[in-house]
Amino acid sequence: MSSIPDRSDIERHSIELIRRHTPARPYGGHSDVCSRVLAAVESQASASTIGGKRLRARLALAAHSALGSGTSSAMLDLACAIEIFQTAALIHDDIIDDSDLRRGRPSAHKALGDELGDPRIGRGLGLMMGDVLATCSIDVAADASRSLPNGQEIVSSFLAMQRDVGMGQVLDLAVELAPLSEPDRLAQASLNVFRWKTASYTTIAPLELGFLASGSLDPASCARAAHAIGEPLGVAFQLEDDLLDVVGTSSATGKPVGGDIREGKRTVLLADAIDAATPSDRATLIGMFDKDARTDDDVETTIRLFHDTGALDRSRRRISALWSHAVRELDALGLEGSKRDLMRKSCMDFMPMMMDAKNDPQQPLD
Amino acid sequence: MSSIPDRSDIERHSIELIRRHTPARPYGGHSDVCSRVLAAVESQASASTIGGKRLRARLALAAHSALGSGTSSAMLDLACAIEIFQTAALIHDDIIDDSDLRRGRPSAHKALGDELGDPRIGRGLGLMMGDVLATCSIDVAADASRSLPNGQEIVSSFLAMQRDVGMGQVLDLAVELAPLSEPDRLAQASLNVFRWKTASYTTIAPLELGFLASGSLDPASCARAAHAIGEPLGVAFQLEDDLLDVVGTSSATGKPVGGDIREGKRTVLLADAIDAATPSDRATLIGMFDKDARTDDDVETTIRLFHDTGALDRSRRRISALWSHAVRELDALGLEGSKRDLMRKSCMDFMPMMMDAKNDPQQPLD
Numbered sequence: 001m002s003s004i005p006d007r008s009d010i011e012r013h014s015i016e017l018i019r020r021h022t023p024a025r026p027y028g029g030h031s032d033v034c035s036r037v038l039a040a041v042e043s044q045a046s047a048s049t050i051g052g053k054r055l056r057a058r059l060a061l062a063a064h065s066a067l068g069s070g071t072s073s074a075m076l077d078l079a080c081a082i083e084i085f086q087t088a089a090l091i092h093d094d095i096i097d098d099s100d101l102r103r104g105r106p107s108a109h110k111a112l113g114d115e116l117g118d119p120r121i122g123r124g125l126g127l128m129m130g131d132v133l134a135t136c137s138i139d140v141a142a143d144a145s146r147s148l149p150n151g152q153e154i155v156s157s158f159l160a161m162q163r164d165v166g167m168g169q170v171l172d173l174a175v176e177l178a179p180l181s182e183p184d185r186l187a188q189a190s191l192n193v194f195r196w197k198t199a200s201y202t203t204i205a206p207l208e209l210g211f212l213a214s215g216s217l218d219p220a221s222c223a224r225a226a227h228a229i230g231e232p233l234g235v236a237f238q239l240e241d242d243l244l245d246v247v248g249t250s251s252a253t254g255k256p257v258g259g260d261i262r263e264g265k266r267t268v269l270l271a272d273a274i275d276a277a278t279p280s281d282r283a284t285l286i287g288m289f290d291k292d293a294r295t296d297d298d299v300e301t302t303i304r305l306f307h308d309t310g311a312l313d314r315s316r317r318r319i320s321a322l323w324s325h326a327v328r329e330l331d332a333l334g335l336e337g338s339k340r341d342l343m344r345k346s347c348m349d350f351m352p353m354m355m356d357a358k359n360d361p362q363q364p365l366d
Numbered sequence: 367m368s369s370i371p372d373r374s375d376i377e378r379h380s381i382e383l384i385r386r387h388t389p390a391r392p393y394g395g396h397s398d399v400c401s402r403v404l405a406a407v408e409s410q411a412s413a414s415t416i417g418g419k420r421l422r423a424r425l426a427l428a429a430h431s432a433l434g435s436g437t438s439s440a441m442l443d444l445a446c447a448i449e450i451f452q453t454a455a456l457i458h459d460d461i462i463d464d465s466d467l468r469r470g471r472p473s474a475h476k477a478l479g480d481e482l483g484d485p486r487i488g489r490g491l492g493l494m495m496g497d498v499l500a501t502c503s504i505d506v507a508a509d510a511s512r513s514l515p516n517g518q519e520i521v522s523s524f525l526a527m528q529r530d531v532g533m534g535q536v537l538d539l540a541v542e543l544a545p546l547s548e549p550d551r552l553a554q555a556s557l558n559v560f561r562w563k564t565a566s567y568t569t570i571a572p573l574e575l576g577f578l579a580s581g582s583l584d585p586a587s588c589a590r591a592a593h594a595i596g597e598p599l600g601v602a603f604q605l606e607d608d609l610l611d612v613v614g615t616s617s618a619t620g621k622p623v624g625g626d627i628r629e630g631k632r633t634v635l636l637a638d639a640i641d642a643a644t645p646s647d648r649a650t651l652i653g654m655f656d657k658d659a660r661t662d663d664d665v666e667t668t669i670r671l672f673h674d675t676g677a678l679d680r681s682r683r684r685i686s687a688l689w690s691h692a693v694r695e696l697d698a699l700g701l702e703g704s705k706r707d708l709m710r711k712s713c714m715d716f717m718p719m720m721m722d723a724k725n726d727p728q729q730p731l732d
Contacts, residue, residue, distance in 0.1 A: 021529075031554070033540050134497065142522075171404070182397075192400070
């Protein structure tokens with residue numbers, strides 16, 4: 001159906017692009033410890049790039065392919081630039097959240113801190129790695145844009161994506177300060193975070209960049225279609241991700257089940273549960289999430305309340321409605337045959353749970 | 367002599383560019399706390415942009431003016447983009463160093479943490495502000511490049527600057543792990559840090575961007591001249607900055623005297639002092655800098671040893687040699703009359719101490 005590069009092609013090429021655009025060699029050679037730290041950072045840049053599903057690059061390649069022709073070398077570079085930016089964003093995200101794990105392995109700042117025997121230096125190096133990789137991603141995208149249609153719009157769209165993710169992270173931190181006593185507003189604020197922090201670079205930008213690079217649509221139509229499809233798809237993806245944290249398994253997500261609850265993350269699930277809870281359950285939930293930390297028992301109680309209040313089902317209904325919305329907008333593109341199938345499949349890859357028959361709404365704890 | 371925008375013009379225009387390229391409004395409005403945090407971040411972006419000397423923008427404008435004609439609106443934008451990037455870099459630097467003060471006022475993450483009553487959230491917001499402002503600076507530079515000669519080279523040079531600063535910060539963290547027992551290698555490694563962490567964006571990039579935007583030299587000659595002048599000038603600037611930390615006054619630098627010593631920073635001054643010290647003084651210095659913290663007495667002892675070992679004079683000689691080197695390269699440009707004077711003055715602005723007759727080498731503690 002398609003000649004789109006697969007996950008491992010994308011991963012390998014992303015690492016190659018990082019090495020080409022950010023070589024460590026020019027900076028080194030003045031002391032053993034500098035050489036050692038540069039080598040550690042270079043090797044961690046590769047390690048941090050490994051292990052994702054490459055959904056974003058694949059969506060960009062599919063969008064390009066659906067509207068244009070086969071994947072050019074510049075288009076592959078552009079798709080990989082999105083992945084390189086994601087690596088940068090996740091490294092910073094893990095520093096903000098003080099997370100030791102990413103995709104089941106040590107996060108970048110943790111790995112560097114362990115290797116060099118100093119957590120503070122590990123955090124500093126992680127912060128800088130994120131900066132350097134974000135710059136690298138723009139460099140790759142700008143280079144690629146010179147051989148693609150709509151080059152100027154591609155650079156602008158790539159930069160807008162980075163700004164949106166940063167502002168989405170700002171909103172995400174703000175939501176941590178939101179009162180739990182107004183669950184309806186909390187849910188709205190969280191959905192707004194998903195739009196900026198997640199949908200921006202997960203679905204909207206990959207679609208827009210792929211459409212722009214195809215040269216088949218004018219820039220305004222590319223942006224319109226990318227937002228129409230990408231916004232509901234990206235928000236649905238994040239809702240699934242939060243649901244997976246509660247009903248998934250550790251091996252599927254690379255994170256312990258209930259990790260978001262343990263961290264006290266303010267999610268749409270939590271807002272929905274507080275909204276629908278009895279006064280006594282509401283007090284229990286708010287009490288647990290106002291504490292600095294939650295125990296294993298708290299996590300269990302929370303998951304039970306997410307189920308009993310209907311919050312899990314409500315999230316499934318939200319996801320289903322958003323997915324239908326995205327598909328309607330996708331169909332409005334008027335693609336036919338294999339191009340339509342390719343786009344459908346690439347979008348569906350973001351929703352493994354919804355597509356998985358094993359996930360019976362009556363059996364939330366698999 | 368020149369119609370170059372002054373410090374306050376540059377500051378005002380930089381703030382205006384940040385507001386135009388990174389407006390907070392599209393992201394807000396879903397909860398009071400989100401609006402409050404967005405407003406705090408927006409206002410801190412302006413606050414963090416205020417108070418610098420704008421030396422980098424002024425050097426870029428002078429370089430443009432010396433080789434070309436008057437300052438165009440696009441050239442002013444490009445010069446301000448360097449300042450916006452500096453703001454971003456300093457915000458991240460203060461997070462890495464856990465510094466509460468910048469230019470005599472609370473650092474961005476500290477101010478935000480205080481305002482929102484949560485230091486962890488302050489650090490997260492600071493980290494994201496740095497990311498968003500770095501992206502904003504590229505956006506401003508890319509926009510400006512479209513109305514300037516050598517547009518593609520301007521974008522590449524701007525991105526190379528950001529990468530170099532990031533790698534310079536990596537090296538700076540590496541030097542913290544360097545053994546004090548090899549002072550000669552420590553001095554070489556520190557000078558290498560200065561080249562990447564400081565000279566890159568302080569002098570080399572402003573010169574290169576100004577030359578490129580003038581359209582009077584081919585890109586390779588722009589790069590060659592910018593490196594030839596900017597590298598010695600930028601390293602001399604950083605050596606002066608480190609010297610000012612020891613012999614300056616708090617009101618001149620906005621930082622307490624001896625702040626670098628208190629933090630245990632591995633500087634060229636320290637390396638030179640260890641190198642030239644008697645065995646007993648050497649043991650004293652290494653002992654103080656191997657500790658987690660230094661007392662007021664330690665700071666006083668260190669400053670005395672910096673003086674007695676001749677390290678202060680050696681730094682002055684290093685600065686003087688680098689300055690002469692930079693001036694020779696500047697003269698090699700063959701500028702005449704007011705254009706030569708303008709460039710001389712813009713370069714000299716980086717060296718207030720060397721130019722200040724009050725700074726008698728025999729009176730290091732003014």
